[in-house]
Amino acid sequence: MSSELSTTHSRDPVIRVTNAGKTYRMYRQPADRLWQYLWPGRKPWFQDFVALEGVNLELRRGEVLGIVGVNGAGKSTLLQLVTGTIRPSHGEIETHGRVAAILELGSGFNPEFSGRENIYLNAATLGLSRAEIESRIDSIIEFAGIGLHIDQPVKTYSSGMVVRLAFSIATSVDADILIIDEALSVGDGAFRRRSFDRIMQIKQSGTTILFCSHVVFHVEAFCDRALWLHRGKVQKLGGVSEVLRPYEEFIDAYENDVNALPFGQNSAAGLADDSSPAMAAPPLGDARILSVRVWLDGQLGDELHGHSQASCLEVEVAFASDPKIPAPTAALVFSSENGKILGSSISHTQGLVFERAASGEGIARITVNRIPLNKGRYRVGVYLFCENGLHGYAMADPVAHIQLSHPGVEQGVLLLPGTWANGTDTAKTAA
Ligand SMILES: Nc1ncnc2c1ncn2[C@@H]1O[C@H](COP(=O)(O)OP(=O)(O)OP(=O)(O)O)[C@@H](O)[C@H]1O
Known part of the structure; x- marks a missing residue:
């Protein structure tokens, strides 16, 4: 694996994966490993398991590649190959420059050493000099938010603390390539938000990023x-939509709609479920839903009845937020009973900034006139996001169900807002 960025022209690939693959040996029982070692000439004592096969990929400086796939698809295997923690069974992996990784499996820490000692070890392995490490260690510790535990052995840390420390180191070493495996859902709301902001900064600084997320x-x-x-x-x-649209269709079919969650998020994605009643003031750097009220044609409730293309839905979301962070944005989501998203409206897209009291509390309102859904029962959910509409703070889904009726025999979930006319009434037929 090559590692010199200085010799690389900026238009040359920073990561090149050529026909790479990884095959694991699967032993039926631990003793078979020993038999294989002692008796290699006989029939193999293992079965090959192909975790990754024939991957070709090139990334240039500053490119950000998202990797998706269901459990066991090979995402972490690919990330580990690029990081260099495992070797390919065939093909080649070439990287140029400093590679820092935040991997789901294994942080690379020595559990007997303190957090502070591990910072020195990790950063030195990534090529930082002692002086460079000393100039950044305070900010690394502060970002990880581990406090006095930093001088305790890492084996005493919770898994969240380990990943926070790994995240803080990996994002503080001026890496040329940053590899992130599901790390954005780590920690509490405030840490998640700070890590989001940091990754955005790193992206803007031109670092090449491999980013794996569900x-x-x-x-x-x-x-x-x-x-x-x-x-x-x-x-x-x-391109992102070229890949994600068919992937989402595949996921819908794969999960048979049962587990599909709004915005592809689940609790692991870091959205706090605020469907429970009002909560205390939010922790620093975070936002919470305090209460949600839903009206259909002026009637307040959580089981509401109305008419397709006629009823008016109003939703009011009271929220609390840290006044030191920008005001949150909100989303309203209509889903089918089995959780498939049918439509959404996002305040960020409309450019609206919600007004807040000095305490950080505010109320977001949305009105949907003449609901364009066909007859049926639907879920209504609300979400709070950061000011960029990226990082999810909280969700309450469902907050209400609406049952719509319609006299027509139209099919599908949407009632198209079309108007039929006589062909002879339009000039187009004459042309
Ligand atoms: N050391 C190993 N020995 C045997 N099989 C392995 C090993 N590591 C991974 N695998 C298998 O390789 C396949 C790909 O695993 P990988 O962790 O890359 O998937 P993934 O897409 O990251 O999944 P997830 O989303 O669940 O993290 C899986 O079937 C996994 O069981």
Whole structure:
């Protein structure tokens, strides 16, 4: 694996993966490993398992690639190959420059050493001099938010503390390539927000990023290109929407709609479920939903009845937020009963900034006139996001169900706002 950025022209690939793959040996029982070692000439005592096969990929400086795929698709394997923590069984992986990684599996820390000692070890392994480490160690410790625990052995840390420390180091070493495996859902709301902001800064500074997430929404917001892996093979590689649209369709079918959650998010994605009643003031750097009220044709409730293309829905979301961070944005989501998103409206897209009291509390309101859904029962949910509409703070979904009726025999979930006319009434037929 090459590692000199200085010799690399900026238009040359910073990461080049050529026909790379990883095959694991699967032993039926631990003793078979020993038999294989002692008796290699006989029939193999293992079965090959192909975790990754024939991956070709090139990334230039500053490119951000999102990697998606269902569990076991090979995402972490690819990230570990690029990081260099495992070697390919075939093909080549070439990287240029300093590679820092925040991997889901294994932080690379020595559990017997303190957090502080591990910072020195990790940063030195990544090529920082002692003076460079000393100039940044305070900010690394502060960002990780581990406090006095920093001088305790890492084996005493919670898993969240370990990942926070790994995140803080990896994002403080001026890496040329940053590899992020599902790390944006780590920690509490305030840490998640700060890590989001930091990754955005790193992206803007021109670092090449490989970003793996189950949160399709994050990939859409962050990445220039996307790679969809399935059963160890590249299913699609290309522009973000070119890859994510068919991936989402696949996921819908794959999960048979049962687990599909709004914005591709789930609790692991870091959205706090605020469907419970009003909560205390939010922690620093965070925002919370305090209460949600839903009206249909002026009637308040959580089981509401109305008419397709006629009823008016109003939703009011009271929120609390840290007044030191920008005001949150809000989203309203209509879903089917099995959780498939049918439509959404996002305040960020409309450029509205919600007014807040000095305490950080505010109220977001939305009105949907003449609901364009066909007859049926639907879920109404609300979400709070950061000011960029990227990082999710909180969700309450469903907050209400609406049952719509319609006399027509139209099919599908949407009632198209079309108007039929006589062909002879329009000038077009004459042309
Ligand atoms: N050391 C190993 N030995 C045997 N099989 C392995 C090993 N590591 C990974 N695998 C297998 O390789 C496949 C790909 O795993 P990988 O962790 O890359 O998937 P993933 O897409 O990251 O999944 P997830 O979303 O669940 O993290 C899986 O079937 C996994 O069980």
